[in-house]
Amino acid sequence: MLTRIAVLVSGGGTNLQALLDAEQSGALHSGCIALVLSSNPDAFALERARKAGVPAAVCRTEEDFRKELESARIQLVVLAGFLKILSPEFVRRWPNRIINIHPSLIPSFCGRGYYGLKVHEAALRRGVKVTGATVHLVNDVPDRGKILLQKAVDVLPDDTPETLQRRVMEQAEWKLLPQAVEQIAQQIAETEEII
Ligand code: GAR
Secondary structure, three states: OOEEEEEEEOOOOHHHHHHHHHHHHOOOOOEEEEEEEEOOOOOHHHHHHHHHOOOEEEOOOHHHHHHHHHHOOOOEEEEOOOOOOOOHHHHHHOOOOEEEEEOOOOOOOOOOOOOOHHHHHHHHHHOOOEEEEEEEEOOOOOOOOOEEEEEEEEOOOOOOHHHHHHHHHHHHHHHHHHHHHHHHHHHHHHHHHHO
C-alpha cells in the first residue's frame, strides 16, 4: 500500500513541485501525494497541485487542516514552505509523521521569525561561508524536532539573499525533501503492512 501524503504550503511551491516531479519520475514510489493544503489562497503552489491533478484546498484554521487531513486518511504530513506554526495539540495528533524543510543548517538561523528569504539574509549578515538545508521531524518547538537529513551549500562572495536562496533550493532542498519523503513513506508502508 502506498503511504498517503499531504503537502502543506503557503507560497510558490517549488518544494511541492520537486515532490510531484519525484512521484512522476518514480524517485518517490512508496507514497502518493494525495492532498495539498494551503494557508494562503493566492499561493502559486495551488496552481501546481491543480496542474498535477492533486486535490487541493485552502484552510484558515488548524481545525480546517485537521479535518481535511483526517478525511483524506493522510499518514504523512510534509511542510514545504508552510509558514504557519502548528500548535502542540496538532503536532501530537500525527506523532513522528510531520516533517519540515528548513533552508539552513539547523541549529543555525532557525526558530521563530526565520523563514524564507529572512533565513538567507541572516546567514549573509553573519558572514557564514557555508549554509544549506535541513529536513526534520516536527515537534512542539519550531525547528527543534529530530534532524533527518542535511546538505551543505557554499555561500559565494557576491551572493544576495535571492541568489543564495536559489542555490540552496537547487543544490539542497529539491534533492533532500523527495529523498526524506521516500524514506519515511517506505517506513510507514512497511510498518502498516506488518500491522
Ligand atoms: C523554502 O526555501 C523553504 O525551505 C522555506 O520557504 C521556502 C518556500 O519555497 N521554508 C521555511 O523557511 C520554513 N521555516 P517554496 O514555496 O518554493 O517551496
